[in-house]
Amino acid sequence: MQVQSLSRGSLAALACSAVLVCGAAFLRAGESGPAAKDSASTPGEVTVYPAPKGAPRSGDYSVTVGGKSLDVYAVKSQYGKPVSFAYCDISGPVEVTVKARFIDAKKVRSMSLHPLSMGIAARRTGNKVALSVRKPCSVTVLVNGQHRNRPLHLFLNPPAEPPPKDAIVFGPGVHKIGPKPTLKLKSGQTVYIAGGAWVEGCIRARKAKNIAIAGRGVFHATVGSSSAVQFDQCRSVTLKGVVATRSSAPGWVFVVRGCKGVTARNLKVVVPITPSTDGFNPCNSQDVIIEDCFFRTGDDCIAMKGLSGGSVIRARALRAGTRLDIDPATQPPVENITVRRCVFWSEFNNVICIGAETRAKYFRNIRVEDCDVLYHARYHRGYGAFSILPLHGTEFRDITFENIRLEHIEGELFHFRFGENLYGPESPGFQKFPGGISDVTIKDISVGRQVGGRRSTFHGWSKDKRIRDVAIRGLRYGGSLVRDAKGMGLKCNAHVSGVRFLDPPGKKPEAARYTRPDPKAGPLWLTFLSGFDGKAGKSSGVELRVQVWEPGSSERATLLEASVKPEKAWRRHAVNLSAYAGRKVVVRFSVGPGVDTRYDMFQWGSPQVVRLEGRGRKVLLDVAAIYKGSRKGVVSWPYGEPGPLGGGGMIRLHPSAGKGLSVGGVRERGVFMHPAWKDGRQEPVLLQWTLDLSGEKKRR
Helix, strand or coil: CCCCCCCCCCCCCCCCCCEEECCCCCCCCCCECCCCCCCCCCCCCEEECCCCCCCCECCCEEEEECCEEECCEEECCCCCCCEEEEEEEECCCEEEEEEECCCCHHHCCCEEEECHHHCCEEEEECCEEEEEECCCEEEEEEECCCCCCCCEEEEEECCCCCCCCCCEEECCEEEECCCCCEEEECCCCEEEECCCEEEEEEEEEECCEEEEEEECCEEEECCCCCCCEEEECCEEEEEECCEEEECCCCCCCEEEECCEEEEEECCEEEECCCCCCCCEEEECCEEEEEECCEEEECCCCEEEEEECCCCCCCHHHHHCCCCCCCCHHHCCCEEEEEEECCEEEECCCCCEEEEEEEECCEEEEEEEEEEEEEEECCCCCCCEEEEEEECECCEEEEEEEEEEEEEEECCEEEEEECCCECCCCCCECECCCCCEEEEEEEEEEEEEEECCCCCEEEECCECCECEEEEEEEEEEECCEECCCHHHHCEEECCCEEEEEECCCCCCCCCCCCECCCCCCCCCEEEEEEEEECCCCCCCCCEEEEEEEECCCCCCCEEEEEEEECCCCCCEEEEEECHHHCCCEEEEEEEEECCCCHHHCCEEEEEEEEEEEECCEEEEEEEHHHHHHHHHCCCCCCCCCCCEECCCCCEEEEECCCCCCEEECCEEECEEEEECCCCCCECCCEEEEEEEECCCCCCCC
């Protein structure tokens, strides 16, 4: 973290700067991101594909890659504002510039680059951001942190492979499959959609072998409620490279039913309309690999189903002949499904769902690993980012979720539940057949924000149809390790057993050793009071931490770590700084969230740095100095002015006791800090400053 400097004022011995941090997701004007690696590498070659006349274009952004301008496409979203995307090929490191043209530069407070895990080197000026990209990837740009207001998805592909000699090739331009809007593939055929092509229609195959869809262009489904691409009972299927969109909902995008040996690589699905616009549906299929793909969908990004017998979504499906009493044991299984290195954005229901139709012999050996979730909207109560939702009794086992990073989710994290129906009587299930969920591994999952607090649900159906043997290790919220069900917000019913948290219980944070400065222990002290706003009675408590380190050092000393719950009076704390006399140090206050973050309205009362002098003391720093620094622009706010933060936190400085903070009717000057407000960010709120103690003598 960069520590800014405050010009010296009346306290000549003190250099104070304050910085608020709620996750390093935003770039402010003149601010740089991480230094790029391999900056001296030879620039990669860039291949640009001009958009054909007649394809929907976006005026929201202008994009250049390696000095070459890209055409930007537009698709409609459920929010009434367009979603933009652009694509090209790169062979190595490139410089990219993105300009947001739909907003005045003065109104841009941040332009964030996602996935955050990539650590892309970038610099923003006004409504323009420049970034350095080392290899092919997808990059999403958000302006002012707004997911629902005109984002850009930029797809930087590896160099395209040429089409096979006997391929069905759609070259640059707009193409409409017809006169019937369906192209049917036979064994050995490949559809190649070249860069710069816009192809409208749908593609089907049945009982075919060695078939493929490849290329760089856009496949746009215009087929009502039908799937854009559907392969039934096929073998050796390859899907790679293209961008898929559709003009209407409902309708799934890629569907493989009863197939074996399917590879989906570098697909980009951009369908931000709802409902029932799933991105990829392996149904009663085996040996499926989905890797290096991007999914922005209006429903499940990926839904693995046992779809034999038809859909249960609507009552009319029953009238059309859907049978509820099909024995899942008689239907092809869903087995050996691997999802890896993908980026997800779901507007509805789940990110990845196993179900809800589950008429399959079993669901087995399913792995989701090394993926990023940018956004998961919450529309149906109880659904999760990752869900197992059996509507039909069958077995689910050997399922792994590992090394997944979730930036912003609004529903539950994990939701495993046997259901009587999906939405109501119009979407019934059939639980008379046996089944169960077992041998599930949840490992190395990190959550940035979960709106409404931490929540997950495991609900079995009966004593004979249980959820059992779920191992959880390395689950983190905002960097804090979860060690038990309470820390995860996990709710289980009586038909769940064997849920194990494999990380050992941590040492419970202790209260401060000192409540008042002790002259025998040293002359330099940080003193403060802790308390909660009167409206915070429902808070589950917060985690306090005070850390000190020398600027530039990676070694940080934690001088106080305590769990604090609402009380009716201020609580005193004192932290000994005497060991840092003669040095310049950084002091950080941290307030971490509890289980339910909505009421974590914490207050630091009268923070001071003092030197003990005989029976008296001299104040070296108080909240007025910090407040003075904030009014000079020293405090950095991701959204411009002090107050609510876009990520959900809040901080306010109160330099006078008359209008200050109140606990038990007693007012104090201080700092109000809320680690999670509207947006439910699960990261600590941090306030830090540089303290110059170089003029203080060390105690002999």
